[in-house]
Amino acid sequence: MEALIQCRNVVKVHRGRGLDGVTRGFKAVDDVSFFIEKSGNFGLVGESGCGKTTLARAILYLDPPTSGKVFFDGVELGGLRPRQLRAFRRRMQIVFQDPHSSLDPRMTVYDSLSEGLINIGMERAARTKKINRLLDLVGISSAQSSRFPHEFSTGQRQRIVIARALTMDPEFLVLDEPVSNLDVSIQAQVINLLLDIKEELKLTYLFISHDINLVAYVCDRIAVMYRGKIVEEASTEELFSNPKNEYTRTLLASVPGGGFGRSGATAADIVRDESIKHTARHVVSDTTSRTGNEPDMREEPR
Amino acid sequence: MGAAEPLIVIENLRVEFAQDGQRAIALRGVDISLYKNEVHGLVGESGSGKTITAMSIVGLLPRQALKLLSGSIRYEGRELLSRSEEELRSYRGSKIAMIFQEPAKYLNPAFTVGEQIRETIREHMGLDRSQANARARELLALVGLGNDGRVLAAYPHELSSGMKQRAMIAIAISCNPDFLIADEPTTSLDVTLQAQILKLLRTLKDMKKMGVLFISHDLSVIKEIADRVSVIYAGKIVESTSVTRLFGHPMHPYTRLLLMSIPDARRKGRRLAAIAGQVLDARADPQGCVFAPRCPMARDLCFKESPTFIAHEQDHMSACHFAEEAWKL
Structure with a gap:
């Protein structure tokens, strides 16, 4: 199988100067390597703040990595000139969590979807045809294309954002928590839609979510991220039947209502077990398996 | 039941x-x-x-x-x-007490967690300052925030979101x-x-x-x-x-x-x-x-x-x- 995306030892350090004037770095992504096959469906799971989005932005070169290499279809993105990189941009798109903030409230749906197409110099007639086709694909009536985002429900807005991501005929889509803001019944509609268009357009997905159950439903391979590192990567079946990492097990056990960790055990049971193991070290810790050296209140008080 | x-x-x-x-x-x-x-x-x-x-x-x-x-x-x-x-x-x-989705919105950023718990206790239970303080400590221990008074003196922004929700729960159950x-x-x-x-x-x-x-x-x-x-x-x-x-x-x-x-x-x-x-x-x-x-x-x-x-x-x-x-x- 051919890899569409390949990351080698990607590191992203955020630098900032504190009140004392000293510049410090924070390693948001720490030595991450993996690859995504063509038409693969790769899931990235982890809790908020673990570096999922930073990694995605580094892969897309929206925020280039501090070190390490990203290959897209065999070409190293870091070695490209800005103009060349722009040509690659077209082939990869991203869908964010909140469709309210990712659509311009003052642009009609038609205008929002036109922007990229105008940039590549597409004629109006061809543009209209394409936009109508895409809206139809995501289940929005093309008669509504002159409307503004506020006239749509959240679920419809997310469909519009997906249609916009597709205007450039990308091969690779990053879906960053695409359904976390949606209600259960609407979430199901959008997930079905994403799986349908993936099939139809032969897309490659990087699906990011904090919800391991959802990621497992959608993806074939899963990488579990914890504090900037990928702690485990496996096929979905493998990860669920035989989780090797302690954090993966905690995550699986935390799925409410189910309890994937052990047969019959609920999340609460497992968390209790875990916390017993960790109480000695983490008196006020909120995350059971926190082990690093983060200098904040979550650490053990002395 | x-x-x-x-x-x-x-x-x-x-x-x-x-x-x-x-x-x-x-x-x-x-x-x-x-x-x-x-x-x-x-x-x-x-x-x-x-x-x-x-x-x-x-x-x-x-x-x-x-x-x-x-x-x-x-x-x-x-x-x-x-x-x-x-x-x-x-x-x-x-x-009847209530807790909400976003604890950050309901905790007052200008007061310590301790002050906010004591306020509720004193309003409803009529305890004096030191009794209220002791009770606040007890409550924080109960919700898993330790009993060494560290969180008591902390402002909401010093806590993680899980800890904030625990602090909210402490306030909610403070008057039984x-x-x-x-x-x-x-x-x-x-x-x-x-x-x-x-x-x-x-x-x-x-x-x-x-x-x-x-x-x-x-x-x-x-x-x-x-x-x-x-x-x-x-x-x-x-x-x-x-x-x-x-x-x-x-x-x-x-x-x-x-x-x-x-x-x-x-x-x-x-x-x-x-x-x-x-x-x-x-x-x-x-x-x-x-x-x-x-x-x-x-x-x-x-x-x-x-x-x-x-x-x-x-x-x-x-x-x-x-x-x-x-x-x-």
Whole structure:
């Protein structure tokens, strides 16, 4: 199988100067390597703040990595000139969590979807045809294309954002928590839609979510991220039947209502077990398996 | 459980607001009985009336916009709806407490956690400063924030979101309420923290024999924590029963479809059941069933006559003309 995306030892350090004037770095992504096959469906799971989005932005070169290499279809993105990189941009798109903030409230749906197409110099007639086709694909009536985002429900807005991501005929889509803001019944509609268009357009997905159950439903391979590192990567079946990492097990056990960790055990049971193991070290810790050296209140008080 | 008298009885609660000169119906007949020492889950989509139900119980509905408030909410047999603001204030905090989805919004950033807990205790329990302080320490230890006073002296921004929610819970239970309303308390938390907060709420409920109304849009969270569940759709309770029955044998098509729309890793590859269409507009006041326009089972009767909310089987209430057929969907 051919890899569409390949990351080698990607590191992203955020630098900032504190009140004392000293510049410090924070390693948001720490030595991450993996690859995504063509038409693969790769899931990235982890809790908020673990570096999922930073990694995605580094892969897309929206925020280039501090070190390490990203290959897209065999070409190293870091070695490209800005103009060349722009040509690659077209082939990869991203869908964010909140469709309210990712659509311009003052642009009609038609205008929002036109922007990229105008940039590549597409004629109006061809543009209209394409936009109508895409809206139809995501289940929005093309008669509504002159409307503004506020006239749509959240679920419809997310469909519009997906249609916009597709205007450039990308091969690779990053879906960053695409359904976390949606209600259960609407979430199901959008997930079905994403799986349908993936099939139809032969897309490659990087699906990011904090919800391991959802990621497992959608993806074939899963990488579990914890504090900037990928702690485990496996096929979905493998990860669920035989989780090797302690954090993966905690995550699986935390799925409410189910309890994937052990047969019959609920999340609460497992968390209790875990916390017993960790109480000695983490008196006020909120995350059971926190082990690093983060200098904040979550650490053990002395 | 069932034999005891309910602590809070809500009957045919109807709430309407004036919105841009039009009438918006927030609740169209809510019936719930809440017991002590029981977690009652209230599940529904956004805009279905979950929070309005909670706000009605504590008397915190926005008065200016309120057009109609009818029905009854009885607390230990006494009507709450006709109470004055003054009387309600003595209920809130001491008898009924509430926690919310975003603790960051409800904790005052300008005061330490300790000051905020002490304020509540002194207001309702009349303790002096040092007694209040001792009690605050005890409470923080109870919710798992340690007893060395470190969190007591911390400002909200120094705490992680899980810790903030624990601090909120400490404030809520500070005056030993009989009843706790938890409005989506874990929605903004990571799964591992969510599991811990759910566990904490259960432990506290067992310890204090509190009644809990747990509001969530997430059926799997409800399954984890609740003893009994009510499903709300477009301002109406459509089904109410024990957790085991609801998940095993739903008697309303809406519940059934909701259950089928949860992505589950074990049912990979199978298409999710998506409920077609949109939630009923708040301005609409249909003659028939509120779910009929989206219901795959709907027949003529459903559009003509609103189904009554009745027990179809022992301890299993549903508002559907064809409740017996719902599980077949």
